[in-house]
Amino acid sequence: MSELNKAMIEQYRNSFLSEVEANVEEGEWVKMCMQCGVCSGSCPLGKHWAHPPQEIFMMIRAGKREEVLTSDSMWMCTSCYNCIVRCPRQLPITHIMHGLATYAKKLGLTPKNQPTAKFAEIFWNNMMKKGRVNELKLGLSLYFKDGFGPGIKEALRNKDLGMKMMKAKRMAAGEFFGGHGVKDVSGLQKMIKKAQELEDARMKKFDEPEASQDG
Amino acid sequence: MAKREYSYYPGCSSQKGASSSNLMKSVDTMCEELDIQLNEIPDWNCCSASIGYASGSELPRLTLSARNIALSEEHNKNQEIVATCAACWLATKEAAERLKEDESMFAEANQALAEAGLKLQNTTPIKHMAEVIVEDIGIDSIKEGVKKPLEGIKIAGYVGCQTNRPFGIAGESFENPMYLDNLIEAVGADAIPTYEKKVQCCGGALAFSEPEKSQEMIKGIIEAAYDNEADMIATPCPLCQANVEIYQDQINEKYNTKFNIPVVYYSQLIAVAYGRSASDAALDGQLIAAKQLEDVAKK
Numbered sequence: 001m002s003e004l005n006k007a008m009i010e011q012y013r014n015s016f017l018s019e020v021e022a023n024v025e026e027g028e029w030v031k032m033c034m035q036c037g038v039c040s041g042s043c044p045l046g047k048h049w050a051h052p053p054q055e056i057f058m059m060i061r062a063g064k065r066e067e068v069l070t071s072d073s074m075w076m077c078t079s080c081y082n083c084i085v086r087c088p089r090q091l092p093i094t095h096i097m098h099g100l101a102t103y104a105k106k107l108g109l110t111p112k113n114q115p116t117a118k119f120a121e122i123f124w125n126n127m128m129k130k131g132r133v134n135e136l137k138l139g140l141s142l143y144f145k146d147g148f149g150p151g152i153k154e155a156l157r158n159k160d161l162g163m164k165m166m167k168a169k170r171m172a173a174g175e176f177f178g179g180h181g182v183k184d185v186s187g188l189q190k191m192i193k194k195a196q197e198l199e200d201a202r203m204k205k206f207d208e209p210e211a212s213q214d215g
Numbered sequence: 216m217a218k219r220e221y222s223y224y225p226g227c228s229s230q231k232g233a234s235s236s237n238l239m240k241s242v243d244t245m246c247e248e249l250d251i252q253l254n255e256i257p258d259w260n261c262c263s264a265s266i267g268y269a270s271g272s273e274l275p276r277l278t279l280s281a282r283n284i285a286l287s288e289e290h291n292k293n294q295e296i297v298a299t300c301a302a303c304w305l306a307t308k309e310a311a312e313r314l315k316e317d318e319s320m321f322a323e324a325n326q327a328l329a330e331a332g333l334k335l336q337n338t339t340p341i342k343h344m345a346e347v348i349v350e351d352i353g354i355d356s357i358k359e360g361v362k363k364p365l366e367g368i369k370i371a372g373y374v375g376c377q378t379n380r381p382f383g384i385a386g387e388s389f390e391n392p393m394y395l396d397n398l399i400e401a402v403g404a405d406a407i408p409t410y411e412k413k414v415q416c417c418g419g420a421l422a423f424s425e426p427e428k429s430q431e432m433i434k435g436i437i438e439a440a441y442d443n444e445a446d447m448i449a450t451p452c453p454l455c456q457a458n459v460e461i462y463q464d465q466i467n468e469k470y471n472t473k474f475n476i477p478v479v480y481y482s483q484l485i486a487v488a489y490g491r492s493a494s495d496a497a498l499d500g501q502l503i504a505a506k507q508l509e510d511v512a513k514k
Binding site: 081171198 | 227228230231232233234235236237258259260261263264265266267268269270271272273274275277278279282323324326327328329330331332333376377380381389415416418419420421423424425428429432461462464465499500501502
């Protein structure tokens with residue numbers, strides 16, 4: 001179990017809702033859910049969620065920390081924003097689902113080999129290297145995400161598509177060597193590092209007053 | 216038409232040799248015709264789309280978009296930002312709004328930006344190119360400039376998700392937006408206002424990580440276009456375009472279908488209808504050739 005996970009269990013042991021409110025993007029909205037279920041019915045991948053958004057909200061309030069944070073569910077979000085525009089109380093549901101996914105990953109609770117969690121990480125790392133996405137390398141890292149053997153198989157399976165994309169000039173072999181990027185890579189990386197530090201400090205801030213009251 | 220100028224955020228997929236280079240090229244052509252000058256934001260970066268969230272949490276993500284807005288405010292002063300990619304537009308506009316609502320987050324974003332020598336004012340409007348067409352120029356004016364109406368071509372207008380939600384185009388409904396159909400009619404083609412999959416999700420980034428689940432949805436989008444006797448599908452979104460066009464072979468293999476329907480951009484329709492060549496309209500960027508548009512371009 002990660003240290004951060006241990007610390008957070010200790011701090012919020014009786015209130016998963018408070019933990020979500022403090023640490024999850026837009027988490028302060030969770031208590032506003034009125035359990036109508038429109039979000040669950042509106043989700044294009046709804047049938048693939050073990051617990052659709054409405055249920056996730058209920059489970060957060062019921063303190064089902066482990067079940068929520070280790071769930072595969074929020075990783076099914078395609079960011080279509082159907083739930084947001086239909087929610088009668090205008091909860092930013094998409095962002096809360098992203099926020100739960102981010103938080104679960106930070107605590108090391110994401111299910112192993114969850115493909116979207118893996119892809120999202122590949123995407124972020126790819127983009128952070130040069131400040132712009134290198135689509136060729138993104139595709140290749142995705143093929144090889146499960147190792148070399150499956151990677152070759154996957155690359156061969158998609159070979160025809162790749163050739164067609166190159167022919168249409170919508171994929172460039174040259175991207176493998178260098179490729180597009182911003183000029184001020186170091187400035188961009190310093191900026192993101194700083195933003196991360198500020199956000200981590202923000203999360204730690206909740207330790208102090210609350211912890212002393214609870215303890 | 217009076218000349219208009221915007222600060223342009225093309226995004227990663229609209230670069231040379233990238234997956235929507237055909238959007239980039241046809242947008243350039245369209246803007247020449249509509250007398251729009253696009254001034255690219257110098258050194259713009261990726262917005263992290265709607266998939267970066269797993270590793271990039273809230274403030275780092277907002278800061279990425281803040282950098283683009285700050286660069287625009289510094290170099291393209293007093294110009295509205297225009298994005299052609301749904302995800303770029305959404306991320307940038309979302310960041311601008313959240314940083315307006317939350318003063319402490321705004322202060323922290325500026326602290327981070329200072330590391331790159333930048334400062335965010337956050338007073339710049341963020342627009343999608345579709346808003347420029349519909350609101351700034353107007354569909355009636357688009358119609359006036361048509362030289363070669365796309366007569367007899369039946370087109371399913373596929374708006375998709377992020378061009379439409381959560382912001383969308385003012386005055387349009389989230390569930391049944393009409394502007395793309397109106398635009399299709401304006402360039403002389405036949406719209407299908409009752410195309411029921413016009414705002415159906417294609418899977419977005421999950422087309423890569425969850426191909427089976429996404430391709431099931433893409434199949435529905437294409438099937439409905441055929442059911443409505445569409446000759447082609449048109450969309451404003453680069454990921455919608457790619458997802459709906461490029462997996463047709465894989466879907467055919469899995470579901471024993473015979474899909475082979477072109478998927479084009481609204482900007483390509485305008486470019487051809489305004490009399491530009493197939494190459495200017497980037498029709499050579501299709502994986503499934505839009506033969507009827509090529510024929511009009513040749514006329």
